[in-house]
Amino acid sequence: xxxxxxxxxxxxxxxxxxxxxxxxxxxxxxxxxxxxxxxxxxxxxxxxxxxxxxxxxxxxxxxxxxxxxxxxxxxxxxxxxxxxxxxxxxx
Amino acid sequence: xxxxxxxxxxxxxxxxxxxxxxxxxxxxxxxxxxxxxxxxxxxxxxxxxxxxxxxxxxxxxxxxxxxxxxxxxxxxxxxxxxxxxxxxxxxxxxxxxxxxxxxxxxxxxxxxxxxxxxxxxxxxxxxxxxxxxxxxxxxxxxxxxxxxxxxxxxxxxxxxxxxxxxxxxxxxxxxxxxxxxxxxxxxxxxxxxxxxxxxxxxxxxxxxxxxxxxxxxxxxxxxxxxxxxxxxxxxxxxxxxxxxxxxxxxxxxxxxxxxxxxxxxxxxxxxxxxxxxxxxxxxxxxxxxxxxxxxxxxxxxxxxxxxxxxxxxxxxxxxxxxxxxxxxxxxxxxxxxxxxxxxxxxxxxxxxxxxxxxxxxxxxxxxxxxxxxxxxxxxxxxxxxx
Numbered sequence: 001x002x003x004x005x006x007x008x009x010x011x012x013x014x015x016x017x018x019x020x021x022x023x024x025x026x027x028x029x030x031x032x033x034x035x036x037x038x039x040x041x042x043x044x045x046x047x048x049x050x051x052x053x054x055x056x057x058x059x060x061x062x063x064x065x066x067x068x069x070x071x072x073x074x075x076x077x078x079x080x081x082x083x084x085x086x087x088x089x090x091x
Numbered sequence: 092x093x094x095x096x097x098x099x100x101x102x103x104x105x106x107x108x109x110x111x112x113x114x115x116x117x118x119x120x121x122x123x124x125x126x127x128x129x130x131x132x133x134x135x136x137x138x139x140x141x142x143x144x145x146x147x148x149x150x151x152x153x154x155x156x157x158x159x160x161x162x163x164x165x166x167x168x169x170x171x172x173x174x175x176x177x178x179x180x181x182x183x184x185x186x187x188x189x190x191x192x193x194x195x196x197x198x199x200x201x202x203x204x205x206x207x208x209x210x211x212x213x214x215x216x217x218x219x220x221x222x223x224x225x226x227x228x229x230x231x232x233x234x235x236x237x238x239x240x241x242x243x244x245x246x247x248x249x250x251x252x253x254x255x256x257x258x259x260x261x262x263x264x265x266x267x268x269x270x271x272x273x274x275x276x277x278x279x280x281x282x283x284x285x286x287x288x289x290x291x292x293x294x295x296x297x298x299x300x301x302x303x304x305x306x307x308x309x310x311x312x313x314x315x316x317x318x319x320x321x322x323x324x325x326x327x328x329x330x331x332x333x334x335x336x337x338x339x340x341x342x343x344x345x346x347x348x349x350x351x352x353x354x355x356x357x358x359x360x361x362x363x364x365x366x367x368x369x370x371x372x373x374x375x376x377x378x379x380x381x382x383x384x385x386x387x388x389x390x391x392x393x394x395x396x397x398x399x400x401x402x403x404x405x406x407x408x409x410x411x412x413x414x415x416x417x418x419x420x421x422x423x424x425x426x427x428x429x430x431x432x433x434x435x436x437x438x439x440x441x442x443x444x445x446x447x448x449x450x451x452x453x454x455x456x457x458x459x460x461x462x463x464x465x466x467x468x469x470x471x472x473x474x475x476x477x
Contacts (some may be wrong), residue, residue: 007256007326008289011416017329053276058335066338083324083335085274086253087230088291089140089299 001074003033004081012039026059027070029080044082054085098129099154106198110152123312124152128198130311133157133220135208135236137188139296140226140250140303142174147304149192149199153311156192157202157220160184167477171293208232210354213239222310224248224303230277231357237262237270238354241345246310250303255292257299257325260318260337261306263346267319272340272347277361295327375445377432377457379466393426395433397444398463402436406463406474415440418447427453434459434466436477 001023005013013019014037023029034041044055051057057064058081064072074080102110102124113119119127130153134141137160148156162184164175172184179187185203192201204216208227213235217223223245225236233251240247240263247262249270263269302323309315322335344350377385385392394410396403403412413421415435425431431453433441438461445458459466467474 007254052278054274054278056273061333061335063336063338081324081333081335083258083322085230085278086251086256086258087228087233087277088252088289089136089138089226089228089250089296 001029001076002079003029004079006082006084006086008084008086009040009043009082012043013037023074025070026057026064026067026072026074026080029074030057030070043084056083057081058083100125102128106152109196109198113152118314119312123314126311126313127152127308128154130222131155131157131220132307132311133159133217133223134226135159135223135232136226136228137172137174137184138162138168138226138228139171139252139291140300141188141224142172143297143300144224144226144304144307145174145188145192146195147301148307149196151304151308152196153199153307155200155202155220157204157216158185158188159204159206159208159216160188161205161207171291171296173297208235210235210357213354214243217243217245220245222246222248222307224250224307226250226300226303229361231361231363233270234277234360235354235357238345238351241269241351242354248303248306248310250299252291252295252299254289255295255327257295257302257327259299259302259306259323259325260321261310264317264319266339268337268339269343269346271345272343273322273337275340275343279362292327295325298325298327375449375457376460378460379468379470382432382459382466383470391429393429393431395425395431395444396435397433397440398435402477405477406467408434408463408466408474410434415444418444422448422451425453430455430457432457432459435462437462437464 001021003019003021005017010017019033021029021032023032044052046052059067059072059074060079107114110124113124114121132148132153134145134156137158145156145158164179164182164184164187166180168175169177174191175184175187185205189201189203192199206212217239223236223240225233225247227233227236237247246264249262250259251257306318309317320337322337324333339346341347394408396407396410396412397415397418399414400412413424433444433456435441438458441458441462445456448456463474464476467476
């Protein structure tokens with residue numbers, strides 16, 4: 001499946017905007033991404049291994065929090081988006 | 092401020108001519124144009140997002156535009172903040188904004204709030220407006236705007252940008268989710284780079300600010316499908332617009348369980364209080380003047396530049412370039428026996444580099460206070476500031 005990496009996190013993923021990973025669930029997809037880009041881990045998960053509250057994962061257009069979280073099954077044709085909060089605008 | 096009963100009930104002949112292209116379309120018409128004239132929209136921030144937003148809302152005939160800002164126009168703003176012009180550098184953004192708006196449409200009643208939006212003033216400022224548009228640049232103010240919108244029952248027209256990517260949505264409507272439903276907590280300081288560190292493509296706030304203006308106008312007219320329950324993602328480089336579904340979170344402390352009944356300390360919520368300030372007065376600091384003197388004396392100093400290669404191209408002091416994040420891998424390029432002076436743009440990244448090098452056993456390392464920008468200010472103005 002395809003994982004889309006947002007601009008602020010691309011520096012931790014060798015500058016890539018998207019990667020293809022083999023996965024059966026959302027969790028497996030993220031783990032596959034993290035095994036090739038370990039620096040991303042602290043930006044996605046806290047010390048307790050919980051997805052950070054300012055990062056959301058979307059399977060296609062749905063928030064995985066309202067599916068089956070990391071256990072949500074995925075197909076090869078699916079796209080997983082990492083959507084962190086960004087704050088810029090006034091300055 | 093005028094109460095609803097006193098809101099204008101008719102357009103003048105001049106206004107009818109001005110809004111002709113609105114009046115002849117059935118989606119706006121006389122009824123819609125009057126709604127625009129009666130509308131009171133608050134723009135929080137008169138910068139990147141606030142600029143296109145305020146200009147288009149004014150041009151469209153929004154009757155009352157409030158603007159909250161405390162900043163002064165500087166040269167680095169002009170690449171994207173089209174409310175302000177070169178001659179405005181050094182002026183209050185509020186004054187410059189009010190003038191630009193009056194130039195486009197003198198019928199607009201501009202209400203200026205020269206203040207930083209805080210938990211103490213937000214509810215007061217929001218009270219007299221129908222819609223709040225969030226054009227701020229930090230997490231603390233974004234959570235503040237959201238919570239104040241939820242508490243006062245006003246829609247929060249949200250937009251946010253980073254480099255060439257943006258987000259937009261409409262939060263805090265009666266039936267829709269709020270910003271906290273999407274992001275319950277802000278990132279800790281330092282984990283996400285700010286616009287000042289990360290940069291922003293100048294047209295991007297134009298794109299996103301106009302999406303916000305469009306949403307504000309649709310809310311006023313009560314027509315179309317507002318961006319409620321949807322997060323629009325804009326990627327200007329690939330020019331792709333994507334849409335994600337948002338849900339109202341029943342456990343959201345703001346709009347769900349409503350456990351947030353008053354505004355909190357948002358700086359504390361965002362972990363800003365107690366955040367390390369850029370190092371000043373620390374052992375190992377070196378001022379630009381000292382560095383100049385030492386270099387002129389012919390001292391054997393090793394200047395280490397920890398900025399990015401594209402920054403080095405803008406200007407440099409002839410230092411050895413190792414970007415901060417490559418430092419752990421490339422430490423071997425440094426001689427621990429030599430006296431090293433580390434610099435970046437403003438002194439923040441170099442302070443981190445100095446701390447790291449000291450942990451690694453380097454004893455004779457200094458941080459150039461204020462970075463290459465301070466060098467430009469105080470030693471050599473031929474070095475450009477950026």
